[in-house]
Amino acid sequence: MQWIEWTVETSSAGIDLVAARLTALGFDSFIMDDQEDFHDFLRQNQQYWDYVDEELEQRMAGVSRIRLYTGDTAEAREAAGQLYAQLGLLRDQFPQVDFGPLTVAAAPCRDEDWENNWKQYYQPLPIGRRLLVVPQWLSPENPEGRVMVRLDPGMIFGTGAHASTQMCMEALEDTICGGERVVDLGSGSGILSFTALLLGADTAVGVDIDPKAEDIARENAAVNGLDAARFQAVTGNVLADRGDMERLARGGYDVVLANIVADVIIPLAPVFPRFLRPGGTVICSGILDVREPEVRLALDAAGLSVSGRAQRDDWVCLTLRCGEEGGLA
Numbered sequence: 001m002q003w004i005e006w007t008v009e010t011s012s013a014g015i016d017l018v019a020a021r022l023t024a025l026g027f028d029s030f031i032m033d034d035q036e037d038f039h040d041f042l043r044q045n046q047q048y049w050d051y052v053d054e055e056l057e058q059r060m061a062g063v064s065r066i067r068l069y070t071g072d073t074a075e076a077r078e079a080a081g082q083l084y085a086q087l088g089l090l091r092d093q094f095p096q097v098d099f100g101p102l103t104v105a106a107a108p109c110r111d112e113d114w115e116n117n118w119k120q121y122y123q124p125l126p127i128g129r130r131l132l133v134v135p136q137w138l139s140p141e142n143p144e145g146r147v148m149v150r151l152d153p154g155m156i157f158g159t160g161a162h163a164s165t166q167m168c169m170e171a172l173e174d175t176i177c178g179g180e181r182v183v184d185l186g187s188g189s190g191i192l193s194f195t196a197l198l199l200g201a202d203t204a205v206g207v208d209i210d211p212k213a214e215d216i217a218r219e220n221a222a223v224n225g226l227d228a229a230r231f232q233a234v235t236g237n238v239l240a241d242r243g244d245m246e247r248l249a250r251g252g253y254d255v256v257l258a259n260i261v262a263d264v265i266i267p268l269a270p271v272f273p274r275f276l277r278p279g280g281t282v283i284c285s286g287i288l289d290v291r292e293p294e295v296r297l298a299l300d301a302a303g304l305s306v307s308g309r310a311q312r313d314d315w316v317c318l319t320l321r322c323g324e325e326g327g328l329a
Helices: 017-026 036-042 045-049 055-058 073-095 111-121 163-175 189-200 211-223 242-249 262-268 290-303
Strands: 002-009 028-032 064-071 103-111 125-127 131-135 147-151 181-185 203-208 231-235 253-259 274-287 307-314 315-321
Touching: 002 073, 002 203, 017 028, 017 064, 017 073, 045 211, 073 103, 103 111, 125 163, 147 189, 147 211, 163 189, 163 253, 163 274, 163 307, 163 315, 181 189, 181 262, 189 203, 189 211, 189 231, 211 231, 242 253, 253 262, 262 274, 262 290, 290 315
Parallel strands: 131 147, 181 203, 181 253, 203 231, 253 274
Antiparallel strands: 002 064, 002 103, 028 064, 125 131, 274 315, 307 315
């Protein structure tokens, strides 16, 4: 079926009133993109700022718009005509509000555009010496015989495209020898856990504070042929809940992964040794280079020594070792 995407350009001050008018006209499903809402989200989630894509910030600059979709029918075009008239009335009814341009643009859009166009941006991605991240809907040729990590990223961080994730995967190539027990703190899609397992680790536990991550990681595990005996996905917060920490740390791990941000890695530093077996390894990334000194101070205070460092663009990945005495009590 052929559809039409209607885009109403407005302002932050007027976007809610425009949305209310659309609802009154019977348009009950639409998408609102607003710069002020985006900045409010950032202010309320400052601990995740390190992961905000600068390109996304640039795209959101000055944006206040509403997008809605209708079938390409005579009735839809008649409704759009009413929309033009109603938007004109808004300026008269609310003269104190700056509504911005209040322009309406129409563009054709097919069913398959909605469902599949976003997938074109995810293509097989070679990483390191041996790895290939593959969107689960593709079956690419693999002449180099790389280890394929299959993934449906969903709405969770962890597609393999970010420099911090790639450096962690490359560090795992150098760390995993076979038979390791791995825990991933802040596991997202599960990509690092699966990488470790497909490289030869015995078991992995993925821990994330977002409950949606648990379901997505389980689905991705199944796509990679990893059953519950090898991979477990858990929702928990080892910083806020000591019970979570003690339960998850029981038995210790050979490798601890933390691809998060500096503001989370710093308070996690004293927790890392509690998860480690003697001689274990920590791989942490998501660290902006300007934050590296303070992260290193926290890791050093926790008794972890840096054995490897990688940098790509502004991002740093550190590999650390725990002493042979093992984790802390």
